[in-house]
Amino acid sequence: MPLDLPLADEQPVERSDAARNREALLVAAQRLVDQCGVDSVTMDAVAQEAGVGKGTVFRRFESREGLMAAVLDRSETAWQGAVIGGPPPLGPGAEPMERLLAFGHTRLRLNLTHGALIRAADRSGARSFAAVSFAAMHVRYLLTQLGVTGDIPLLATALMAPLEVVILEQQAGREHIPVERIEAAWDDLVRRVVNG
Amino acid sequence: MPLDLPLADEQPVERSDAARNREALLVAAQRLVDQCGVDSVTMDAVAQEAGVGKGTVFRRFESREGLMAAVLDRSETAWQGAVIGGPPPLGPGAEPMERLLAFGHTRLRLNLTHGALIRAADRSGARSFAAVSFAAMHVRYLLTQLGVTGDIPLLATALMAPLEVVILEQQAGREHIPVERIEAAWDDLVRRVVNG
DNA sequence: GGTGCAAACGGACCGCGGTCCGCTTCTATT
DNA sequence: AATAGAAGCGGACCGCGGTCCGTTTGCACC
Missing domain, CATH: 1.10.10.60 (Homeodomain-like)
Structure with missing residues (x-):
């Protein structure tokens, strides 16, 4: 039996x-x-x-993509942990705006460092559902905290879009723009969106 | 000789x-x-x-990518022509803001329609220099016309980022968001950036 | 320990993108 | 028209991602 x-x-x-x-x-x-x-x-x-x-x-x-995604998962999980429960300003405890900026900066650096891996883990162009939606959720939450009104989900996407690997590698790689300037421009974007 | x-x-x-x-x-x-x-x-x-x-x-x-890029070039050239010398609001003659919104809408639809081709023409993740820089130049020009101050090149990139194929296919494909809503959200983003 | 069987294994095999190199064709020059 | 040599041609060949299927292995139950 x-x-x-x-x-x-x-x-x-x-x-x-x-x-x-x-x-x-x-x-x-x-x-x-x-x-x-x-x-x-x-x-x-x-x-x-x-x-x-x-x-x-x-x-x-399953595939090369899947293997690379599994490898990537290690560092990605660590970062998610830092966002959820790590020290401020990335983790809870800081003001929402501070957290949002910290989110952007760390995500930006991470995407730049792991660019090749991320691309390999994501050949199709669609980042794994889990990875994308975690970040999206977080940004939506912070935008809400900041009292932003409008189509929050899509505003969140608009804020994260310039942090995509494709974009960053174009800027840092092809156009040789220093990371600090990219960060500063992102901060500016965030302020305009939040205050606008 | x-x-x-x-x-x-x-x-x-x-x-x-x-x-x-x-x-x-x-x-x-x-x-x-x-x-x-x-x-x-x-x-x-x-x-x-x-x-x-x-x-x-x-x-x-040269490569599969190159062939696809050549195929893509046909429609892309037509669109560029419409931007440079076509009828308003996309072409010259309309107010800058109107032109900018028209730019976004047409680009959005185009990227959605030709998504697969664009991805195939651009496997590396870096859109051909010419294609990207044309759009970038145009947006920078319009932003300047609108009296926007700040890091114009990077603001332009930030505005175009949410129109990237990767993003659009995530939204329209995986998340089933209607195109009209994506358009509306982009319009909102533009206004915030321009006014903010 | 034996037994049944689902699960896992491994490597031969396939299709595709891309390279290589000996052969063919175009064209400039006389 | 003849000629030379550069440019172009084509298909055999390679490496890689991915599949398939006959064989082996781990495990639950006896």
Whole structure:
């Protein structure tokens, strides 16, 4: 009678070898990324480094995009933690405007640092639902706190759009605009939107 | 004495067969794109459709990205013409604010319509210098006309960022936000930035 | 320990973008 | 018309992401 106990939140439970491989793959991928740069990491290389077959990599992570997203998740989670419960001005405790500016600055730097990884984790152009919506929620919340009226969700998007990797790499990379100036311009944008 | 005449603007002049092939390839690519959608157009297919070898495609257009950019160029050029010399409110003759709003609306629709093509023409994330800078120049010009003060180039970027394909496809596609609402939100953003 | 079977594994295989290089064609010059 | 050599051509070939399927492994129950 192979009956699984009818626990409410039935999630299939990963087999032990599967879990071991997942971890090995993440470690391998992380190492290769650090070593050779995102763009020259191949799926075969990751598989070999982890000592598993290529099929296993795709079974675990669906696609290259998925694997990179998993690697990215580490730092992204840390940042989200800092936003939710870290020290001010990014975390709670500071004035909403201060928090919003801190949000922008840290997000900007992060997107610039992890640009290649983010792009690799997000080839389709649509950032993973979770990642995007977390930031969106936060900005909406802060805008509300600031007493902004209007279409808050779309205003939030408008504020975050200039922080997208595509834009930042155009500015910092192609046009050689210093980061401080980009930050300052974003601050200005925020003030105009909030006060306007 | 194989001396080329020392004309000032010496550009090598394309050989006749090369020119013929370029045209054939563009036509073939255009047809295949219209027929099957950008994403399922392969370089081999384009080569075959145009009746040339694969190598020729890459010789002419460098890469898939380059070919798609060339295809895209047709409609893009038309739009640029309308901005520079078309009828108001998009073209000259209307008030700057009116022109700016018209700019945003047409750009928004265009980016939504040609989203797949634009993404294919621009895999790297950095839109071709020419395309981006034309729009940027125009917005900067209008902002100046409107008497906006501050970091005009970066304010212009901030206004155009929410019109990027990545953002629009997230909103219209994943979040099912109606285009009219996106337009309205952009108008609001513009007013805040201009008045703020 | 044995047994049944779902889950996981791995590597051969495929299609596509992109390169390479020996062969062909155009054109300038006589 | 003949000629030379640069420009163009084409298709075999490569590496990578992704799939498929026959084989192996872990686990629950006996």
